[in-house]
Amino acid sequence: MTEYELLKLIQEGENIHVEFKKSTNEITKDVYDTVCSFSNREGGTIVLGIKDNGDILGIAPNAVDHLKKDFVTTINNGEKINPPLYLQPEEYSIEGKIILVIQVPVASQVCRHRGRIFDRNHEADIDITNNSDMVYQLYARKSGSYFVNKVTRFQLNDLRSDLLDRARVMTTSRNRNHPWKTMSDEELLRSAGLILRDEERQIEGITIAAILLFGKDSTIMSVLPQHKTDAIFRVENLDRYDDRDVMITNLLETYDRLMAFGQKHLSDPFVLDGIQSVSARDQILREIFSNSLAHRDYSSGYAAKFVIEKDRMYTENANRSHGHGTLQLSSFEPFAKNPPISKVFREIGLADELGSGMRNTFKYTKLYSGGTPEFIEGDIFRTVIPLAPIAVEKVGPPDKHQDRTQDRTQDRTQDRTQDRTYDAILAFCIEPHSKVEILEYCGYKSSKKFTQNYLRPLLNEGKLKMTLPDKPRSRHQKYITVKNTE
Structure with a gap:
């Protein structure tokens, strides 16, 4: 590493691959936590003699050799770092101050520091020893098999x-x-x-x-009892959803239902690719669904999602990451996460060659909404497609009869939903519960609307009462169902 490259690295600050440590006179314990997390994640660079904000402190000249010796001794000690690592700090002089740089490569085995397992998340070293799911995913990443x-x-x-x-x-x-x-x-x-x-x-x-x-x-x-794909349309009812389809079935029929869900809720404007008319909507859906199904980490319990909102749609799925952050089309290197599934998808025409999906998604998103898609790599892989307002709007001449029918249907649906929510609150509040607990139980986010639509009517009807009626705004306030004495 040249002096220029080192200065640039310091100026860019800490991130998932870079960590600064003061360590001016001795190496602190958290340096080895970082060594462990870098080794377990994607590798990285540790710079000793630098504050977290990038200020260069330097290492005391009489402590340089001592720090080098202590570091090398510790990482070769199997009782402290297991398996032992073979790293050598490099000495640099910046602005007349001595700093040490340690390059930590990614290892093929899971690394532990004093029996604890660390993983890297943005700028932090996270102790995941007691998180069985994250430890399992870490071992899965290190595994040579699929x-x-x-x-x-x-x-x-x-x-x-x-x-x-x-x-x-x-x-x-x-x-x-x-x-x-x-x-x-x-x-x-x-x-x-x-x-x-x-x-x-x-x-x-x-x-x-x-x-x-x-x-x-x-x-x-x-x-795979955890296998599930959740499709959600959330444009009007932001607290919950307007439409939903939960898929717990094989990948071929899951793909069909995802396509049908997207086609049901997204408009398909006339688009020309050169001189040929194409369905940019269907091309985008094909690429993001085949990518999500073929490349997700099926060992994880994270439920895959496809969500349509007013200004965007996105997919999320568990992922065996080989990088971190937003992928760039110019530098993207495709990696097959589940080769046998990808092969079948290519043979039956649901996918093309590896890496083409990202290029096609960029191309057709420009034609569909004029925006730029995002592909965000991490333990959860996200694909975000911006939408133009017309994409989720209902178009066509008004149908008064249909509108009246839809209004009556919506009223009946809302009445049934309201009755079910009332019943759920009353059943839940057999034992006293706070408003936050009731909101969470019923799946709502807006406290104001929930109070207005549900709690207040039940209180007014005498079916629900406060545990502290004289202090209605108390933070200790709870609600309990009034037992029917008839």
């Missing part, structure tokens, strides 16, 4: 033959001579890498990827 390649003891009859037939039809519609056309179900699965042998357990069988793609719902739930 979670979806895990061999199960399920058999071919636990898969749906109609989905395998559908895959054949989809491949032959693109290539009349596709080899899957004449293969048996077992041959098709073997050719796609969905039947493997586990040498450690000495068994051969269908993989988790095969079950996700072609499994019966009961089979999927047996293997």
Whole structure:
């Protein structure tokens, strides 16, 4: 590293890959926490002799050799850093002051400092030792194999033959001579890498990827009870949602339902790609859905989401990250997270070559809304597509009869929703609860509207009462159901 590069690094400040430590006379314990977190995450640079805000303090000249020796001794001590690391601080002189720079590469094994596991999150070193889910994800990132390649003891009859037939039809519609056309179900699965042998357990069988793609719902739930995709339309009712579809099924039908949900709620304006008319909306949906389904981390319990809001739509899914922050089209390097699922998606036409989805999303978002999409890499991968106002607006001439019918339907729906909420509050408040607890239980965010629409009517009707009626605004106020004495 040159002096110019080091100054630039200091000027840019701390981030997920850079940490400053004062350590002017001795190395503090938190330096080794950072070594551990960098090793577990993506690697990074530690600079000793720098304050958190970037001010250069320098290391006491008579302490330089002592700091180097202590650092090297500690990281080679298996009782303190496990597995031991082999790092060497480099000495630099900046503005006449001595600083030490430690380059920490990402390791293939999980690193512990005094038995504790640390992970890097933005500018912080997080102790995740007692967070079993985060520790599991860390080990999964370090693993050389893919979670979806895990061999199960399920058999071919636990898969749906109609989905395998559908895959054949989809491949032959693109290539009349596709080899899957004449293969048996077992041959098709073997050719796609969905039947493997586990040498450690000495068994051969269908993989988790095969079950996700072609499994019966009961089979999927047996293997991955956390598997779920949630589609939400939230434009008018911001407290909850206007429409929702929860998908707990195979990836092919999940893709179909996501497409139908997006097409139902998003307009499809006339768009020209050169001289050819295209559906920019459908192209965007195809890319973001295939990306979310093919590249998510299925070992995680994080529920995948597709959300449409007034000015944007976005997807979120668990991710085995290979970087952090917003991806740039010019420097993006694609990485297959679940190769067997990606392969099937390419064969049946739901995806193209690796990396094309990001380019196509940029292209069609410009045509659809004039905006720029965002791809944000992390433990949760997010794709954000900006929307023009027309995208979620209802268009066309007014239909008075339809409007009246819709109004009556909406009134009945609101009445049923209101009655259910009343019943939920009264059942919940058999024991006294605060307003915050009731809000959280009922899934509402707006305290003012909730009080006006639900709490106040129940109080006025005498079905609910305050535990501190003389102090209605007390922060200790709770609400309890009035028992019917009839």
